[in-house]
Amino acid sequence: MLVCICNGISDRDIDEALSNGANNISDLRNSLGLGNCCGQCASFAKDMIGDRQAQPAKSSAFNLAYEAK
Numbered sequence: 001m002l003v004c005i006c007n008g009i010s011d012r013d014i015d016e017a018l019s020n021g022a023n024n025i026s027d028l029r030n031s032l033g034l035g036n037c038c039g040q041c042a043s044f045a046k047d048m049i050g051d052r053q054a055q056p057a058k059s060s061a062f063n064l065a066y067e068a069k
Ligand code: FES
Pocket: 003, 004, 005, 006, 007, 034, 035, 036, 037, 038, 039, 040, 041, 042
């Protein structure tokens, strides 16, 4: 799905940037150019960041399960 129409940035692009260490809108702006035109995409991108931060890291859950054995 296209999130930033001005710059052709998809939800997959944002998800990849978040996986690569982006933590906030400024990081996405710097790495992808998201929100640097009309800014209409910023609220959706913020929701994606919030959803990502609310999820437990898969690797941490795996490590806890592994250490419990
Ligand atoms: S839709 Fe992202 S800057 Fe316009």
